[in-house]
Amino acid sequence: MQPQHSPRDGFFAAGLLLLLALFAAGVVGAIRGEVQHASIRIQPLAGKAGAHRGEVLLLPGGAEHEVVARLDFILPPPDPERARWIIWLGRDPLDAIWLQGSDGAGAPWRSIHYDFFHPDAEQPALPAGFTFPLPADWQGPVTLELHARGAVRSALWPRLLRESDALAGARMAVALNAGAYAGLFMLALIVLVLYAVTRERSFVAAFVCAAVGLLLLAAFNGHLFQLPGFSLLAAWRGQAIWALLSLFSASVMQLLLRYASLREGGAPAARWFEGYSVALVLLAATCLLDLPPLRPWMQALAMLGWIGAGFGALVVLGDAVRRRVAMAWPILVLAFLAIGAGLANEAMVRGWLADTLWTRYGYQVAVVVLLATMSLSLFSHIGEYRDQRDRDRLARVDSERRMGREAARNALTLALQARLRNQPTADLEWTAARLLLEHLVPQVPSATAAVVAYGYHGHDLLVVEPVERKQRIADDIAARALALKRMASNGVPMQQPLAHAATEATEALVPLPIRSPGWGLLVLQREGSDGFSTEEIALAGEFARLAALHADEALAAYQLRRSAELDALTGTFNRRSIDQWLSRTFLDASRRQQSLSLLFIDIDHFKSINDRLGHAGGDHCLREVAAALRGALEEGDLLGRYGGEEFVALLPGRAGADAREMGERLRAAVERSVVEYEGRNERITVSIGVATRLERESTPAAAIERADKALYAAKRGGRNCVHVAPAVFT
Numbered sequence: 001m002q003p004q005h006s007p008r009d010g011f012f013a014a015g016l017l018l019l020l021a022l023f024a025a026g027v028v029g030a031i032r033g034e035v036q037h038a039s040i041r042i043q044p045l046a047g048k049a050g051a052h053r054g055e056v057l058l059l060p061g062g063a064e065h066e067v068v069a070r071l072d073f074i075l076p077p078p079d080p081e082r083a084r085w086i087i088w089l090g091r092d093p094l095d096a097i098w099l100q101g102s103d104g105a106g107a108p109w110r111s112i113h114y115d116f117f118h119p120d121a122e123q124p125a126l127p128a129g130f131t132f133p134l135p136a137d138w139q140g141p142v143t144l145e146l147h148a149r150g151a152v153r154s155a156l157w158p159r160l161l162r163e164s165d166a167l168a169g170a171r172m173a174v175a176l177n178a179g180a181y182a183g184l185f186m187l188a189l190i191v192l193v194l195y196a197v198t199r200e201r202s203f204v205a206a207f208v209c210a211a212v213g214l215l216l217l218a219a220f221n222g223h224l225f226q227l228p229g230f231s232l233l234a235a236w237r238g239q240a241i242w243a244l245l246s247l248f249s250a251s252v253m254q255l256l257l258r259y260a261s262l263r264e265g266g267a268p269a270a271r272w273f274e275g276y277s278v279a280l281v282l283l284a285a286t287c288l289l290d291l292p293p294l295r296p297w298m299q300a301l302a303m304l305g306w307i308g309a310g311f312g313a314l315v316v317l318g319d320a321v322r323r324r325v326a327m328a329w330p331i332l333v334l335a336f337l338a339i340g341a342g343l344a345n346e347a348m349v350r351g352w353l354a355d356t357l358w359t360r361y362g363y364q365v366a367v368v369v370l371l372a373t374m375s376l377s378l379f380s381h382i383g384e385y386r387d388q389r390d391r392d393r394l395a396r397v398d399s400e401r402r403m404g405r406e407a408a409r410n411a412l413t414l415a416l417q418a419r420l421r422n423q424p425t426a427d428l429e430w431t432a433a434r435l436l437l438e439h440l441v442p443q444v445p446s447a448t449a450a451v452v453a454y455g456y457h458g459h460d461l462l463v464v465e466p467v468e469r470k471q472r473i474a475d476d477i478a479a480r481a482l483a484l485k486r487m488a489s490n491g492v493p494m495q496q497p498l499a500h501a502a503t504e505a506t507e508a509l510v511p512l513p514i515r516s517p518g519w520g521l522l523v524l525q526r527e528g529s530d531g532f533s534t535e536e537i538a539l540a541g542e543f544a545r546l547a548a549l550h551a552d553e554a555l556a557a558y559q560l561r562r563s564a565e566l567d568a569l570t571g572t573f574n575r576r577s578i579d580q581w582l583s584r585t586f587l588d589a590s591r592r593q594q595s596l597s598l599l600f601i602d603i604d605h606f607k608s609i610n611d612r613l614g615h616a617g618g619d620h621c622l623r624e625v626a627a628a629l630r631g632a633l634e635e636g637d638l639l640g641r642y643g644g645e646e647f648v649a650l651l652p653g654r655a656g657a658d659a660r661e662m663g664e665r666l667r668a669a670v671e672r673s674v675v676e677y678e679g680r681n682e683r684i685t686v687s688i689g690v691a692t693r694l695e696r697e698s699t700p701a702a703a704i705e706r707a708d709k710a711l712y713a714a715k716r717g718g719r720n721c722v723h724v725a726p727a728v729f730t
């Protein structure tokens with residue numbers, strides 16, 4: 001994505017213009033304030049290299065040259081009130097510069113000897129020029145020789161000034177230099193911190209640019225060689241400056257590459273820039289190799305390299321303006337300004353423009369402002385970085401949430417499977433609803449969550465979380481049951497503001513997949529008007545579906561299990577399960593030393609019933625007898641069909657008289673019941689044999705035999721009676 005111009009650019013550009021205006025005002029003031037110097041006539045001495053143009057003496061650069069010129073000037077009479085006179089020259093990269101001549105008495109006089117690359121220890125920090133104090137007693141016409149030697153192109157403008165005026169000018173220059181250094185230093189620091197925070201590589205390029213720029217400006221001004229650590233660079237003399245210039249050109253190209261995002265676009269310009277940067281680094285290395293045959297060419301090559309980088313920068317910036325890259329046009333304007341200031345400096349070095357603060361240092365200020373603007377425009381990269389980070393974080397949060405919900409879904413499924421498997425049918429739906437709410441509420445926070453169902457698997461259900469709100473919810477649901485039923489039958493979840501709530505609240509209604517005519521809803525209520533997200537409602541729907549599905553499955557499994565245990569005709573236990581029950585209850589009772597009785601109940605003359613009513617009528621009678629028996633038995637007693645027209649009742653906790661009493665009750669119940677079949681009333685009786693578990697009996701076989709015998713005895717005893725088996729039959 002391409003960064004766009006933003007209102008921020010406008011503010012930034014306005015701020016920048018303000019700064020530039022302040023700077024320009026300062027420079028103009030400095031130039032205006034410059035002291036008029038007394039005129040010096042310069043005359044190159046015959047036989048020595050060096051040209052002059054008016055007041056300026058030119059050193060051509062490339063190979064090492066030495067120029068000697070005669071300086072003629074008239075010194076006003078000494079004034080004890082005012083400072084002495086000095087000859088002042090700009091601080092050009094000269095290997096040596098000094099003045100010599102003779103005083104009024106003809107005695108030889110020689111000035112301080114300066115070497116740009118090896119500054120004297122006594123010189124002030126950040127010296128701004130070469131100052132040659134003249135003896136205080138000199139006056140009238142003076143002739144001196146100016147000796148200068150160096151391999152860097154320079155234009156020497158000797159000026160005759162009062163020392164105080166020279167100091168004032170020097171202070172101005174120092175202020176400019178210090179400002180430029182501080183600016184680059186701070187910039188380097190800021191972009192380094194930004195890199196540490198964002199890990200955005202563009203800031204490394206900006207850091208290298210600011211750091212190399214700082215070294216380069218300090219080298220151009222000669223201040224670098226004052227620093228103990230860097231004084232070693234003086235061994236390379238001018239070559240060190242050209243190496244730094246080439247490195248700076250390369251770092252500017254790299255910064256431009258990143259600023260204009262050329263790499264991302266895969267533009268061919270990116271490859272050119274990369275290649276050119278490598279060439280510039282190689283050029284810097286060549287400068288430091290200091291090969292004598294190449295030495296005269298290095299200045300020109302480094303300058304060419306710089307001009308090429310400048311040209312490339314203009315092309316890229318022009319393109320960036322077209323592509324609406326952030327801050328492109330203020331940077332382009334600044335680049336033009338920097339190039340203009342650089343050309344002014346070159347014109348000064350060639351003697352075409354006077355040596356002023358502006359021509360000497362203007363390009364330095366422009367470069368600092370340009371670099372600062374370019375580096376700060378990389379803030380747009382921070383925006384991208386921040387966006388990316390936000391996107392990553394959102395994605396992470398989203399995936400964590402999704403994983404959390406997936407885990408909750410699995411947990412709900414597992415809990416439903418585990419808890420519903422052996423649940424008695426009456427509790428099945430309640431348990432499913434409870435589990436649904438328990439697992440849903442942490443995922444979809446709700447002040448109240450409820451499962452409401454009518455006619456669900458044949459019964460009504462209301463489970464509320466938290467339980468304290470059950471009554472309120474029950475009243476609320478009852479009050480609008482009709483509307484809710486309509487809503488549930490639509491099958492589409494919805495949410496609405498809670499009309500009667502004192503504070504703002506929202507209610508989500510998620511229909512439960514319940515077979516008609518039953519209906520049910522998952523009701524979620526939440527404080528505030530924000531309501532539930534689509535995702536939350538979808539999750540609630542899915543949880544509700546899971547819970548209902550598992551409840552249905554558990555019910556079906558329960559019914560299947562029951563059908564395998566029950567006798568299809570009478571609904572009592574079948575022979576297989578009554579056998580299991582017999583074994584189980586006998587073992588149980590023997591372990592606990594509890595009473596247990598066993599009743600064999602046989603319908604009297606069933607054959608004749610069958611004969612009279614037909615087989616279907618017989619079946620009907622069997623069902624009616626089973627119902628009568630079940631009605632007379634008590635909770636905990638078991639009834640099963642042992643086969644044909646014979647039933648078995650198991651009475652845990654009963655023995656002897658108790659069991660007989662129950663046998664009587666059963667017999668009487670059957671006798672009382674009048675079975676109606678096809679308009680005929682049939683009277684049915686049963687004979688019952690009772691056997692009670694003996695103390696050491698843990699299996700039912702013997703008791704079954706006794707009960708059978710007792711039944712046989714009852715039959716023999718005239719039927720429709722109860723016979724209790726003795727402990728031992730004789």
Ligand SMILES: Nc1nc2c(ncn2[C@@H]2O[C@H](COP(=O)(O)OP(=O)(O)OP(=O)(O)O)[C@@H](O)[C@H]2O)c(=O)[nH]1
Pocket residue numbers: 602603604605606607608610614615616617618619622643644645715719
């Ligand atoms: N309708 C119907 N009849 C059955 C079923 N199972 C057995 N029977 C009949 O039940 C009758 C049992 O007759 P019996 O064992 O001779 O005894 P009873 O006629 O009841 O006479 P007592 O038991 O001596 O009073 C037989 O006629 C069987 O056909 C059944 O599932 N349905």
